[in-house]
Ligand SMILES: *[C@@H]1O[C@H](CO)[C@@H](O)[C@H](O)[C@H]1NC(C)=O
């Protein structure tokens with residue numbers, strides 16, 4: 001397929017860190033989607049220096065593979081079409097390695113095989129690049145859509161089986177025999193990358209798992225604990241004073257809610273509609289917290305919404321109160337995202353998640369919520385005193401959506417989370433040749449593998465970087481810690497590759 005200029009509006013990598021959050025975080029995620037797309041686009045064309053108008057330059061092939069809807073019951077003959085991308089440009093036939101980029105909770109685009117750190121590595125190692133969109137996301141949704149009945153076959157286990165079946169398809173298509181496969185993924189796909197190696201060690205030689213929350217957790221209290229920590233981290237422009245002011249600002253908001261002075265809050269924070277009771281209150285404080293959570297999780301990735309900027313506002317000389325600081329942060333956020341008002345209606349959120357309308361480009365919020373209810377939990381709560389925001393961000397308010405939207409009983413959510421950890425081994429998976437990369441700013445690192453498990457499972461913990469920072473194309477202004485991590489990772493991938501040169505070269509480090 002020829003490249004078109006349209007993909008600016010498509011989505012690149014699904015490394016968004018599934019966050020239930022509220023409406024604001026969904027805006028932030030989508031904004032990041034667009035920005036990453038634009039950046040990949042730019043990086044790709046800079047790297048290859050294509051002349052303007054070179055639109056027929058063929059690099060990425062798009063295709064669809066017919067997959068069983070249920071890999072685990074072949075008496076169900078239903079199928080769906082799963083989208084994939086291939087970039088053969090760097091491949092040394094027939095023996096060069098295969099780099100598999102794994103899709104997650106959003107659509108993929110051709111840039112999944114054209115841009116990013118894995119592409120830089122592929123170029124260096126003359127690898128065949130392939131990527132697979134996750135079932136039920138993007139264009140890979142079965143005909144019945146996202147109804148309650150249809151969504152049953154959405155799970156990480158089915159997704160791994162899809163990957164196995166894709167491995168077979170690619171092997172047959174290119175007549176591959178002994179080629180070394182390495183899989184890559186970030187965030188939820190980072191977990192899939194680790195799990196693909198764990199469950200299908202005969203198919204993939206090594207895995208890179210960036211910011212991968214491999215440990216499922218119902219009540220993900222630690223998320224906001226890390227957020228608090230990052231907001232006070234001077235390395236990225238945070239401070240103890242900043243954190244304290246944020247905490248006090250939220251205390252003021254909570255007391256206004258308690259005193260029933262709701263109209264004041266609606267006015268001060270530009271709520272689109274009146275706040276009608278506890279559910280809206282919860283949505284309102286979540287939206288406000290989202291601005292901070294988003295700034296931490298994507299620190300340095302989104303212009304105008306980073307820890308340094310927020311803390312500058314909060315700690316401005318002469319600010320009347322912490323509450324005023326929050327108002328300013330909210331205003332700045334609204335200006336940066338061109339919002340006229342903030343959507344705090346719980347009912348609207350429920351309707352959004354309940355909508356079966358397919359969004360072929362972007363994050364699949366409904367599907368992702370379904371996966372939290374049936375596999376992972378990951379609810380980012382604020383009921384613990386380590387959290388600087390409002391205790392109205394509760395587990396029960398987030399859990400309540402499972403029965404309400406998907407008719408999944410509350411009790412089963414916790415059981416599913418436990419089973420997920422039993423099934424995959426939580427944050428101590430017993431496998432080998434998995435490289436776990438995390439940034440210490442990123443709240444998701446709390447559920448990942450941070451310590452070297454054995455000599456063959458490697459953990460890289462980067463000082464000062466946020467969610468999946470290592471996956472984007474390398475930039476001249478990358479912080480030194482990230483540059484170093486890229487080098488380490490490059491060496492590890494290199495040493496784990498069996499480069500086909502007539503003789504097989506094994507690594508010392510990872511064999
Ligand atoms: C699927 O199975 C049903 C019976 O269970 C059969 O009627 C139908 O023809 C089958 N479809 C295909 C495509 O094989």
Ligand SMILES: *[C@@H]1O[C@H](CO)[C@@H](O)[C@H](O)[C@H]1NC(C)=O
Nearest residue numbers: 094172173174175176177178
């Ligand atoms: C596939 O590869 C094998 C071994 O390299 C070779 O003998 C065979 O002819 C190839 N088949 C095709 C269809 O290319």
Ligand SMILES: *[C@@H]1O[C@H](CO)[C@@H](O)[C@H](O)[C@H]1NC(C)=O
Nearest residue numbers: 256259260261262263264265
């Ligand atoms: C409630 O808000 C009004 C302004 O709308 C303000 O005059 C009043 O002092 C507030 N009450 C409390 C208890 O904060």
Ligand SMILES: *[C@@H]1O[C@H](CO)[C@@H](O)[C@H](O)[C@H]1NC(C)=O
Nearest residue numbers: 350351354355356404405406
């Ligand atoms: C979700 O949508 C379905 C189908 O349109 C409807 O029957 C159901 O009442 C809705 N549930 C909620 C919680 O809005």
Ligand SMILES: *[C@@H]1O[C@H](CO)[C@@H](O)[C@H](O)[C@H]1NC(C)=O
Nearest residue numbers: 450451452458459460461488
């Ligand atoms: C794990 O081992 C690798 C290579 O042996 C090393 O580079 C890395 O720093 C270690 N990670 C941690 C968290 O100690």
Ligand SMILES: *[C@@H]1O[C@H](CO)[C@@H](O)[C@H](O)[C@H]1NC(C)=O
Nearest residue numbers: 235236462463464479480481
């Ligand atoms: C992280 O990097 C900063 C400078 O960028 C340095 O001051 C700090 O000591 C580093 N922390 C660790 C744990 O290496």
